[in-house]
Amino acid sequence: MHLRLLIITCLNLLLLQTYSFAQIRQNIYGGNGDENINAIIPSLNGGYILCGSTNSSGAGQADVLLMEMDNNGTIIWANTYGGINDDIGYDVITTNDGGYALVASSKSITPFNEQAYVLKVHSDGSIDWQKFIGNDNSTEKIYSILQVSLNGYLLGGSLQSGNNPPNAWMGKLRWNGQSLLWSKALGNTGFEAIHDLQLKADGTVVATGVESSFTGNQENMLVLDIDEANNGTILRALSIGGGNQDIAYRNVLTSDGGYLLYGKTLSCGGNAFNEVAVKLDASGALSWTKTFGPANDDNIVDVVELTTGDYAFASFYRVGNNLDLQLLQTDNQGNILNAYNMGSEGNERALTVESPKKMLVTPTGILMAASTDGFTANATDAYLLQADLPLTDDCNSTILNISSSNCNFSNTAINPNVSNVPLPILQDILISPISANLEQKSVCCDLEAEAPQNSITICEGQSVQLGVNALNASGSLTYSWSPTADLDDATAAMPQASPTSNSTYFVTISDESGCTATTSMAVEVLAAPILELGETIQECEGIDVVLTPSEPFDAYLWQDGTDTPTFTAIISGTYTLTVTNAEGCTATDAIEVNFVEVNNPIIDLGMGSDTLMICEGETIVLDAGEGFDSYLWSDDSTVSQLTVGEAGTYEVTVFTACGSGNDSVVVEVEACENPQPDNPQRIIVPTAFSPNGDGVNDKVQVLYNEGVELVRFAIYNRSGEPVFETADRFEGWDGVFKNDEQNVGIYVYYLEAVDTDDRDKPLLLKGNITLIR
Secondary structure, eight states, X not given: OEEEEEEEOXXXXXXXXXXXXXXXXXXXXXXXXXXXEEEEEEOTTSSEEEEEEESSSSSSSSEEEEEEEOTTSOEEEEEEEOOSSOEEEEEEEEOTTSSEEEEEEEOSSOTTSOEEEEEEEOTTSOEEEEEEESOTTEEEEEEEEEEEETTEEEEEEEEEETTSOOEEEEEEEETTSSOEEEEEEEOSSSOOEEEEEEEOTTSOEEEEEEEOSSSSSSXXXXXXXXXXXXXXXXXXXXXXXXXXOEEEEEEEEOTTSOEEEEEEESXXXXXXXXXXXXXXXXXXXXEEEEEEXXXXXXXXXXXXXXXXXXXXXXXXXXXXXXXEEEEEEEOTTSOEEEEEEEOOSSOEEOSOTTSOOOEEEOXXXXXXXXXXXXXSTTOOEEEEEEEESSOOOOOSOOBOXXXXXXXXXXXXXXXXXXXXXXXOBOOOOOOOOEEOEEEEEESSSOOEEEOSOSEEEEETTOOEEOOOEEESOOSOOEEEEEOOTTBSOTTSSSOEEOOSSOEXXXXXXXXXXXXXXXXXXXXXXXXXXXXXXXXXXEEETTOOEEEOOSSOOSEEEETTSOOSSOEEEOXXXXXXXXXXXXXXXXXXXXXXXXXXXXXXXXXXXXXXXXXEEEETTOOEEEEOOSSOSEEEETTSOOXXXXXXXXXXXXXXXXXXXXXXEEEEEEEEEEOOOOOOTXXXXXXXXXXXXXXXXXXXXXXXXXEEOTTEEEEEEEEEOTXXXXXXXXXXXXXXXXXXXXXXXXXXXXXXXXXXXXXXXXXXXXXEEEEEEEEOO
């Protein structure tokens, strides 16, 4: 659903005094339903934040409307918040943490009773937290919110139980919205409400509203000075009026330390409401009371103090059957200096007059917010009017010939009967912001911006070129697109957009005559399919590998043009698949397949010999070698080295990814003589040594007594290569061959010696030596 933005650039221009309003621009924001702006404040980015309601889009019926726009009236973002029933925004403030807090009324919890809705959003309009305050059997309204300290927000409004008249209500909400720090009702049997909260220089708060319980009048203006930090203690309470109905909507803190109240009155002007302004000094004493023009169901909805000390009033007054917006400028005594009529042939009004922030001072003038039904058939539009200074043009102005009149009011100190009221914080209802598509048109100018299509659909990861048609343009055009984050050039006529999620892009075009027009294009980003072929595959040659994607898709395309869901790989290489889902979005993934050559390893347990000999009681380590995937011995052992001490045949099989190998060796056990001291011919060769440099058993050498002569002592590795040889009994092997430390394992030795008493009797020995590190 689309909202429209209309700009009127030249209505009601007039130069009367040295401080007069000029260059009046009127912006209209609307859709197929009704829109209303109830509050306007400066934004954190130098523009403006508008709060109100809309039923042109959102979750159902009226929803809270929150918009940010730049200082030219171009919308940056616009969100709705609410449930299936009516939700209406009343007031909004900036927060200390760089966001916004707003208050609203809601029927989305209980359709028959309004409850208070407090919403905290980030600077982009996304929700931080949201709370509903109230009971099912009562009606709660909050019209004003004020951040009073780092630990909370002060709320002001009304509370009504059953058929009883509403009482004024104030409460302090914890900074995170989790609980009420205190809650108070003010009033008696009459009607009371708080419409506005203002923070004073001394840290106390002044609350403004209406009461009818304490002075005997129908309704009087209510002014409260409150110590909010001390559980809302009332420091001073004043009832101000003239004997009939007198209602205040806001209390402006003036530069002289006093107050300026405004609203409507029946006490001065006859049978119809008239606009009224009441000035109090810092002590609360009356300075003056003024009404403006003839009484005709009129009321003032906001006031600002200008830098000159004058005041500007925004009010609505009846002309025939319609309401029009009027802008008044007075001096500091309430005497009218300028009066302007703005609007259309229809009605301009404030639908929710209880909401106070309808007007603010801009760097060049003032800005007013209202509603109008004069520009769109059968619908009410949000209405924003900006009057700049100084006067630079004169176009279709309407001067109002009205004057101000004194009115006799009195102020009375009252006891407002304050009572603590425990209001529960209701459970959160998950409400998500809904973005509104906006259009902009110019009333005074003929320039129109037209998007070729309202919505474009792309796939995730793709880009799209945006564009807009300019109708009735005068001269060259300039373009300003927002948001700019995903655009290659925000000032181009046709920028390239690369959004990562659903986005709405706004463009304002301007021609040489100064006319502007705005439109928008929505880009829907469809999720790309998720394709995973997996990690690198390694397989033995001769075994086919079937590649299959992680989930089914609508279409497939492999690197060679095959369009089947699976692909059989038979050679090493990179295989690529592109898939397409039902929405037409694609994804691509690749996988590496490596085929390994079949290789049967060769092992040697006997180091070149089929038989190994050990002495009784000794053991020997059979080594199958390192680096294989697994091992299996004839006794079902699965280690790489097997220690044995019994005779027998030992066999091992080793396995790799693509092959296997085996070997066997016979181990024989012999009865070897033990060395005896009287046996000079006994020769000993150690079965193991550890050349690790610790000074213990670092070398292997021959040991024997007198009567033996060494002829040759040789050591061989598993390949049969001699790694050491000597005829010197005192020379030993340190495990080094050709300057390289040899591997841990079993080595074969061969020893030849003679008996010195019988040289014809050779002594021949062979066996195994284990090198240990």
